[in-house]
Amino acid sequence: MANLEVKKHMSAGQLAIVVFVTCIGAQIMLTPRGLIAEVKNGAWISVLLGGMFFYTATYFMLRLGKQYPDETIVEYAPRIFGRIGGGIVIFWFNLLFYMQVITIFYGVGRIITFYMFDRTPPEVVVLALLVVCTYCALQDWGTILRIQQFLFVIAYSILILVWLTSILNFQPENMLPLWPLDIKGVTLGSFTTWGMYSGYECVLLLLPLVYRKVSLAKLAKTVGVAFVGLSIVFMLIIVLTIGVLTVEDAKNLPFPSLIVIRSVELPGTFLERLENYLLVTWIPVVFDTLAAMMFFMAEVCMRQWRHADHRPILLMLVPIIYIGAMLIDTPQVNEILGKFTMWLGLSFSFGVVPTALLLTWWKKSKVGKDCG
Amino acid sequence: MAKKKWIACVLILFVCIMISGCWDMRELQDRNFVLAVAIDKADDVKEVETFVQPHGSKRYRVSLQILKLAAGAEQKDESRTFIKSNTGESMFEMIRDMLGQSSKSLWFEHLQVLIISDAVLKEVDLGEILDFFKRDSEMRSRIKVYVTSGKARPIIEFSPPSKEPGGVFLANLSRLHLKNLHVTASRTDLGYTVQHLDNKSDVILPRIEMVDKVVKLGGSAVFKKDRFIGYVDEYAVAGSKMMLGTEKSAVVTIDSPKTPGHQIVFELFRHDTTLTPHVENGSIYFTDDITMYGNIGEIQGDINVNDAMDPEYLRILEVAFAEEIKRNIYYTEKVLKKEMKVDAVGRFASKLKAHEPETWEQVKDQWDELYPTIPLYVSVNVTIRNIGSHK
Numbered sequence: 001m002a003n004l005e006v007k008k009h010m011s012a013g014q015l016a017i018v019v020f021v022t023c024i025g026a027q028i029m030l031t032p033r034g035l036i037a038e039v040k041n042g043a044w045i046s047v048l049l050g051g052m053f054f055y056t057a058t059y060f061m062l063r064l065g066k067q068y069p070d071e072t073i074v075e076y077a078p079r080i081f082g083r084i085g086g087g088i089v090i091f092w093f094n095l096l097f098y099m100q101v102i103t104i105f106y107g108v109g110r111i112i113t114f115y116m117f118d119r120t121p122p123e124v125v126v127l128a129l130l131v132v133c134t135y136c137a138l139q140d141w142g143t144i145l146r147i148q149q150f151l152f153v154i155a156y157s158i159l160i161l162v163w164l165t166s167i168l169n170f171q172p173e174n175m176l177p178l179w180p181l182d183i184k185g186v187t188l189g190s191f192t193t194w195g196m197y198s199g200y201e202c203v204l205l206l207l208p209l210v211y212r213k214v215s216l217a218k219l220a221k222t223v224g225v226a227f228v229g230l231s232i233v234f235m236l237i238i239v240l241t242i243g244v245l246t247v248e249d250a251k252n253l254p255f256p257s258l259i260v261i262r263s264v265e266l267p268g269t270f271l272e273r274l275e276n277y278l279l280v281t282w283i284p285v286v287f288d289t290l291a292a293m294m295f296f297m298a299e300v301c302m303r304q305w306r307h308a309d310h311r312p313i314l315l316m317l318v319p320i321i322y323i324g325a326m327l328i329d330t331p332q333v334n335e336i337l338g339k340f341t342m343w344l345g346l347s348f349s350f351g352v353v354p355t356a357l358l359l360t361w362w363k364k365s366k367v368g369k370d371c372g
Numbered sequence: 373m374a375k376k377k378w379i380a381c382v383l384i385l386f387v388c389i390m391i392s393g394c395w396d397m398r399e400l401q402d403r404n405f406v407l408a409v410a411i412d413k414a415d416d417v418k419e420v421e422t423f424v425q426p427h428g429s430k431r432y433r434v435s436l437q438i439l440k441l442a443a444g445a446e447q448k449d450e451s452r453t454f455i456k457s458n459t460g461e462s463m464f465e466m467i468r469d470m471l472g473q474s475s476k477s478l479w480f481e482h483l484q485v486l487i488i489s490d491a492v493l494k495e496v497d498l499g500e501i502l503d504f505f506k507r508d509s510e511m512r513s514r515i516k517v518y519v520t521s522g523k524a525r526p527i528i529e530f531s532p533p534s535k536e537p538g539g540v541f542l543a544n545l546s547r548l549h550l551k552n553l554h555v556t557a558s559r560t561d562l563g564y565t566v567q568h569l570d571n572k573s574d575v576i577l578p579r580i581e582m583v584d585k586v587v588k589l590g591g592s593a594v595f596k597k598d599r600f601i602g603y604v605d606e607y608a609v610a611g612s613k614m615m616l617g618t619e620k621s622a623v624v625t626i627d628s629p630k631t632p633g634h635q636i637v638f639e640l641f642r643h644d645t646t647l648t649p650h651v652e653n654g655s656i657y658f659t660d661d662i663t664m665y666g667n668i669g670e671i672q673g674d675i676n677v678n679d680a681m682d683p684e685y686l687r688i689l690e691v692a693f694a695e696e697i698k699r700n701i702y703y704t705e706k707v708l709k710k711e712m713k714v715d716a717v718g719r720f721a722s723k724l725k726a727h728e729p730e731t732w733e734q735v736k737d738q739w740d741e742l743y744p745t746i747p748l749y750v751s752v753n754v755t756i757r758n759i760g761s762h763k
Contacts, residue, residue, distance in 0.1 A: 176726030249570040263513035
């Protein structure tokens with residue numbers, strides 16, 4: 001069958017949308033508790049600092065990609081780190097997506113069965129979502145990109161609209177003191193926001209589609225706009241959660257965002273139980289994140305094993321993803337995995353990528369000298 | 373051919389799965405909508421209203437008010453709800469056992485009100501009673517929580533003359549709290565109560581009573597953290613609302629300066645209330661600055677003597693209303709702070725924490741002992757903007 005959706009190029013704006021959509025995903029429901037418990041009233045500052053840190057990490061990735069304009073990390077990692085080192089980096093890179101995907105599936109299964117379908121086993125919810133995401137990820141990048149663009153406009157606007165109804169219960173005083181006493185805690189807390197911003201690593205795979213068309217400066221600016229958008233959304237989540245629930249209440253709740261929405265009562269309307277509306281708009285948001293990440297996983301394997309098509313590999317990955325999600329059977333395991341993934345991601349972004357960049361520069365400068 | 377058959381089989385199977393309906397489907401008529409819950413002490417255990425417990429004792433009697441899902445014509449003058457009760461210790465276990473009395477599943481998503489008898493609260497902490505309700509996914513945050521000095525079950529048995537379902541009527545009683553100074557209903561529902569408990573704040577809840585088939589909300593039940601310590605009257609509730617600025621409208625009465633023994637009434641339309649913590653040389657005090665704008669709502673006594681058109685007399689009345697509001701607030705301070713040693717819904721603590729975080733860090737461990745000694749300075753300014761539709 002003719003493949004009509006193979007995508008050879010995309011604009012910087014499209015890349016920014018992909019970064020935004022891939023990052024935002026499930027974490028708006030899953031992360032706030034841990035961050036608020038750790039940083040308390042200063043969580044909003046941690047979110048902003050986190051945005052800056054992870055934008056810096058993304059900028060390193062853009063710089064690295066610029067050195068290899070027509071290649072993805074799968075092609076140039078072995079050239080930088082050697083065959084075995086490169087293999088480890090590629091595995092590491094793909095493991096990041098895998099760990100995020102299984103923890104998101106676990107979290108979604110847990111939330112949906114607790115708040116929406118209490119009779120349906122989480123295994124079935126996860127399976128249904130996995131089928132839908134697989135169907136999407138089986139398409140070529142052009143189709144996935146179009147879905148992401150569509151959902152970026154539709155799902156996110158509704159999600160934010162529903163979320164903003166919680167302003168009705170917002171108590172500004174709950175946010176005080178705005179400037180926390182524990183500055184060190186706030187700074188360290190910004191690294192734990194990796195769970196919120198993670199997904200930006202996808203630029204290492206997508207840059208070849210953009211670079212021939214756009215300069216690094218423009219790309220950095222456009223992706224920066226995506227990070228500004230992400231920081232605003234995450235800050236909105238944190239500020240409203242603390243403003244409605246207080247720090248002490250929020251840290252006792254597994255999913256504070258849902259309780260925030262559950263507290264909203266719209267007088268004189270037929271709309272009730274707004275958490276269901278939030279969940280309904282959240283599902284497409286999770287779907288496009290998962291579909292994109294599953295596509296990236298299959299794409300990495302395809303390039304690594306030099307296949308022409310990502311689809312058979314994706315189908316092979318599906319049971320591994322399902323089993324991984326099912327093996328997380330308690331919140332404790334999920335928390336440990338979350339921390340493990342966070343360190344995996346942080347060390348990749350702030351260890352592997354800068355090292356790769358330095359090695360590339362060093363090698364290039366050496367080549368220049370050798371040429372005399 | 374065989375391939376086509378396989379595809380057809382898979383398609384049929386797929387269609388069967390997709391059109392067989394939702395896994396979690398529950399028809400409306402197959403549910404018993406619980407509108408109100410009453411929690412009493414289990415004084416006398418009826419044999420049918422209990423079950424064999426492996427643990428605990430017959431401590432509570434939980435009663436559920438359930439909506440009758442019958443057509444209007446069938447009901448006529450009957451009550452629109454009916455009651456089921458059970459005795460035991462775990463709320464969840466009692467409710468599940470109650471399915472033995474019900475032909476349909478019990479559905480709590482529309483629960484409106486929770487009424488707790490103080491006999492229960494004298495023995496058990498509020499947090500323990502509320503745990504099931506805050507944990508269960510069917511419960512709403514905006515469920516009203518009331519305390520009664522008598523039994524709770526008769527209150528949910530009450531059939532309102534308006535023929536509203538009882539639970540809805542009981543919940544709506546507190547909706548007009550912004551206009552009724554005698555009802556504490558701001559931030560007292562389940563969600564806020566759980567929030568106060570999580571913040572280790574003191575809690576106040578509206579008091580509900582039923583006498584001779586009249587149900588009334590007024591006054592407050594007061595909790596030190598989650599331990600019930602007693603009630604405060606309507607006057608103290610009014611003072612606390614004006615102190616914290618949680619009222620939207622209010623009625624303030626004074627004895628007429630010119631015709632003693634007759635009352636003059638001020639109707640509040642708008643106010644600006646600011647409770648501010650101050651720290652000076654290590655000592656803490658609060659100021660409460662209140663500015664009120666309103667109307668003369670009622671003059672008893674001779675209106676020629678109490679001349680509302682006389683600007684000088686209005687100034688006298690403004691001062692008198694301001695004094696009365698101050699007196700009311702100091703009365704509340706005396707009752708809540710000095711006698712009961714309660715920081716109503718933790719408002720003073722949260723103000724100090726929010727505006728003076730460094731001081732709060734130093735005193736938070738001794739706050740309970742320190743709070744009753746912290747001075748409050750109230751200043752009230754009343755402006756009468758109107759005299760009503762008549763002199």
